[in-house]
Amino acid sequence: MQVIREIDNFTKTTEPMYVALGNFDGVHKGHQQLINNLVEKAKSNNGVAAAFIFEPHPIQVLNPAKAPDLLNTADIKAELLEKMGIDILIYNTFGREISQCSPEQFVQEFLIRRLAIQEVFVGFNYSFGHKGAGTPESLKEFGQKYGFGVNIIPSVEVDQAAVSSTRIRKMLDAGDIKKACALLGYYPLLEGTIIEEEHRGTAIGFPTANLKVETGIQKPAQGVYAAFASLNGEKLMAVVNIGRKPTFHEEYPVSIEAHIIDFNQNIYGKRLRLHFVDKIRDEMKFTGIEELVKQISKDRTAAHKILLECADSFTF
Numbered sequence: 001m002q003v004i005r006e007i008d009n010f011t012k013t014t015e016p017m018y019v020a021l022g023n024f025d026g027v028h029k030g031h032q033q034l035i036n037n038l039v040e041k042a043k044s045n046n047g048v049a050a051a052f053i054f055e056p057h058p059i060q061v062l063n064p065a066k067a068p069d070l071l072n073t074a075d076i077k078a079e080l081l082e083k084m085g086i087d088i089l090i091y092n093t094f095g096r097e098i099s100q101c102s103p104e105q106f107v108q109e110f111l112i113r114r115l116a117i118q119e120v121f122v123g124f125n126y127s128f129g130h131k132g133a134g135t136p137e138s139l140k141e142f143g144q145k146y147g148f149g150v151n152i153i154p155s156v157e158v159d160q161a162a163v164s165s166t167r168i169r170k171m172l173d174a175g176d177i178k179k180a181c182a183l184l185g186y187y188p189l190l191e192g193t194i195i196e197e198e199h200r201g202t203a204i205g206f207p208t209a210n211l212k213v214e215t216g217i218q219k220p221a222q223g224v225y226a227a228f229a230s231l232n233g234e235k236l237m238a239v240v241n242i243g244r245k246p247t248f249h250e251e252y253p254v255s256i257e258a259h260i261i262d263f264n265q266n267i268y269g270k271r272l273r274l275h276f277v278d279k280i281r282d283e284m285k286f287t288g289i290e291e292l293v294k295q296i297s298k299d300r301t302a303a304h305k306i307l308l309e310c311a312d313s314f315t316f
Contacts, residue, residue: 019120023057028183032185052092068165102133158183172188175222213256237262277314
């Protein structure tokens, strides 16, 4: 897949362009339905399957105080889209000037002049143009006017409710990994750089990798989780604590610590990805080190059991 930063760097193709529009935060089951339809149509017509995404998310520019944490980084989103068969991914900077475009100006400038689309694919709740005035229905009208096809993908439902990024965020806020997974179609994940912190885990016999995650990325609720860890292409098992270390601190920033089972190497500075499988328990404050060590041992056993049950079916 070709990733292009800024539409100015895109060169029109000789093949017909089939383009997905949206932000695709999480690339969840609803997004997957849209992308699958797009890729199938592009392939059957010897065309190019492309996605056009504004980065950063428009709400981060227009109303940062109300901007939610995102489910994926731009890089992970690109990786997920590539696995689904997207040929070209265009990330274009969203700024105030673009936000002033009317829906028709957006269609003329981006879809027709810059991308020369054959067909466009959008979700049922897609909006575009100044103040989100453009709707899927108005996009269809522009398609008839300017001669391109418009495909509107209806909502995908799980448990009798539409799959959405907002709904998934609420599940992660509640620590409900299994329900979030049911909507995403894959295990919720976090990726970051391993940094040095207090070295307390090593001192008590449970060394941990402390993960520094990009600001503005959604994390599961505070608690202890079973997770697969991906390090240098290797699949490992881990028990992960997200919390404020209440046994040792009255106040402490939320940290992400992964104890990788049966693993003890110096991996500071490495990139680590965690795939959350299930929550084991809430974070707890212990009376002392001995009580904490006993509980961590129990958590490691619980995590190992959970992960063994799905290890064969899990692939990166």
